[in-house]
Amino acid sequence: MSADYAHLCSAIVEQCFGKVSQSVTDCLFSATTRTLSQIANATKFSRKEVGLALSVLIKFRLVNFEASKLNPFVPEYSLRRPDILCLLRYPRYIHMVQTKYGNVGASIAEELINAGSDTASAILIKCLSEGETKADGAESHRNTFLQMITDHYIIKRPELILSEEQDEVLPKFESNECDYFRHPNVDLQLIEKIRKGEATLAEAGDSAMIWNINYDRFHQDFRDSIMIDSIERKLGENASECFRFILKIMYKTTDPWQRVETFQPNHFCGY
Structure with a gap:
């Protein structure tokens, strides 16, 4: 194997x-x-x-x-061996985003997948076509990007820590779980200037925040969809909706990927 x-x-x-x-x-x-x-x-x-x-x-x-x-x-x-197999699932990721956020979300996911990881401003500039010069088009892309972060489909990578010690030659990254889904500061006016060549990406306020696709969130949806469909086939639509609601409540209090401990009977249970 x-x-x-x-x-x-x-x-x-x-x-x-x-x-x-x-x-x-x-x-x-x-x-x-x-x-x-x-x-x-x-x-x-x-x-x-x-x-x-x-x-x-x-x-x-x-x-x-x-x-x-x-x-x-x-x-x-x-x-990272398991993440290599995720490359095969990219079409499924894009399709899922398209069903939830439309073509705007699909273009954001596709650009982010093609880039591997990038800033929000850089991804939005790539998504905006030459014909989309109106502010509402850029605002729609920005709002969709921020909503995908809120829904955890996009996750921030650890930030690079610049050490003041000259002896340290290897970069270090700071990982803060509370910071994974903090919204970046995306300036639409600056993005428009960058597209016109009047500014550079280095001037963007989110240049230190790098984003990539959150594989776990997509796989969680795939897993839940399989279970919900199975329950609907066996018990009906009402049971599947009930199970969907139970999952939604459960994820608010527990980790969706937390391992379940196997029950071990003992003599106090009468076994």
Whole structure:
């Protein structure tokens, strides 16, 4: 099974990102962590080629990195294997967003998927076509983007921490769960200036907030849809609506991906 899994991941990465990224993925798949030099030696590609491939894979959240335990100045890279399979589900993600938010939501999801991760301003600029010069078109895109964040279909990536210590050469990221779905400050007037070439993205107030698709939220909807459809087939429409309401209430108080502990009977229960 692991061999088939490795071949599948390799084929997906090759089709999406090319041969160099495929070789890097194959190298990381066979090891827990590896440094840039180890990957370059194993793949026979130059350090520059491997570095570019790693930057792409990191942007698409397929590779993680952290400081080596042996040498804190050297990063070690690891592969996020389950997220590679999510590349196959991109059409389903876009279709689900389209059913909930219309064509505007679908264009936002498609641009965000193609970019891997980006700022809200950059995604909105890409979504707005040349013919959409009216402010209401930009406002509609912004409101849809913010609503997708509120509904947790888009999640903010950890922010880069700039260290004042010169000895630290590896970037660090701050992860705050309370900050995952905080709305960015999107200036529509500035976006219009950027589209006209009168300003740059660096001037946007949300340049430090990077967003990507929240896989868990989509998979939660897929899972719930399967259960609701099954209950409707077995017990009817009223039962399925009741179960849908129970799920909605449950998610307000518990983690939707919390593991369920198996009940262990004991002598106090009379077993």
